[in-house]
Amino acid sequence: MAAQINPSILSADFARLAEEARAVEGADWLHVDVMDNHFVPNLTLGVPVVESLRKATDIPLDCHLMIEDPDRWAPQYAEAGAGSVTFHAEAAAAPVRLAREIRAKGARASMALKPATPIEPFEDLLPELDMLLIMTVEPGFGGQAFLDIMLPKIRRTRELISRHNLQLWLQVDGGVSAATIERCAEAGADVFVAGSAVYGTDDPAAAVRSLRAQAEETMARAPWACAH
Numbered sequence: 001m002a003a004q005i006n007p008s009i010l011s012a013d014f015a016r017l018a019e020e021a022r023a024v025e026g027a028d029w030l031h032v033d034v035m036d037n038h039f040v041p042n043l044t045l046g047v048p049v050v051e052s053l054r055k056a057t058d059i060p061l062d063c064h065l066m067i068e069d070p071d072r073w074a075p076q077y078a079e080a081g082a083g084s085v086t087f088h089a090e091a092a093a094a095p096v097r098l099a100r101e102i103r104a105k106g107a108r109a110s111m112a113l114k115p116a117t118p119i120e121p122f123e124d125l126l127p128e129l130d131m132l133l134i135m136t137v138e139p140g141f142g143g144q145a146f147l148d149i150m151l152p153k154i155r156r157t158r159e160l161i162s163r164h165n166l167q168l169w170l171q172v173d174g175g176v177s178a179a180t181i182e183r184c185a186e187a188g189a190d191v192f193v194a195g196s197a198v199y200g201t202d203d204p205a206a207a208v209r210s211l212r213a214q215a216e217e218t219m220a221r222a223p224w225a226c227a228h
């Protein structure tokens with residue numbers, strides 16, 4: 001079973017984003033953290049940068065919107081060229097309508113849960129999504145410590161995906177590194193965001209390959225993956 005590794009550019013050099021995208025050649029997606037300084041206490045980038053990044057790399061863009069009012073703004077990221085658009089459940093007024101609008105624009109629809117947000121209330125929505133993002137840190141910053149207390153939520157989410165026989169990807173985001181990726185894969189994640197664990201190294205592309213090998217080795221013996 002394939003693991004997907006999505007380097008987060010939040011840990012890259014924003015003055016050299018095109019070069020930093022080239023530095024992770026071979027990554028499955030480029031994770032683009034959009035922050036508005038309202039939903040989270042940090043400000044990063046918006047649609048114009050996504051449009052430029054789209055022209056600068058062939059790696060598909062995985063936009064993680066940590067913004068208020070995604071119902072209004074999220075479709076514009078699909079139009080800007082994002083291959084996947086993640087909105088936060090805590091910020092969306094109408095998540096089903098928003099997921100359908102993102103899909104209608106040709107992008108994969110994804111929803112994120114902050115650490116304190118349970119998965120169970122969203123069980124019936126899962127068929128409307130292509131990916132679910134479980135935050136393993138509080139959103140807003142890279143380089144934070146992984147929250148092990150999120151592992152049960154990853155397991156419960158994987159169980160829901162299996163029970164309903166969904167093709168939903170399960171992404172983890174925050175503190176994912178060589179020290180934590182195996183726990184995430186064992187619990188049921190199959191898409192892994194890594195910012196500081198990739199861009200904090202001398203060879204980001206090698207870090208991507210190494211993380212993917214670790215995740216796939218773990219998935220190969222994980223009961224949930226064998227049941228697929």
Ligand SMILES: O=C(CO)[C@@H](O)[C@H](O)COP(=O)(O)O
Nearest residue numbers: 010139140142143175195196
């Ligand atoms: O969305 C976020 C932070 O809010 C993440 O995508 C971080 O950018 C991941 O960085 P690391 O924890 O891997 O350094």
Ligand SMILES: [Fe+2]
Nearest residue numbers: 033064173193
């Ligand atoms: Fe993110």
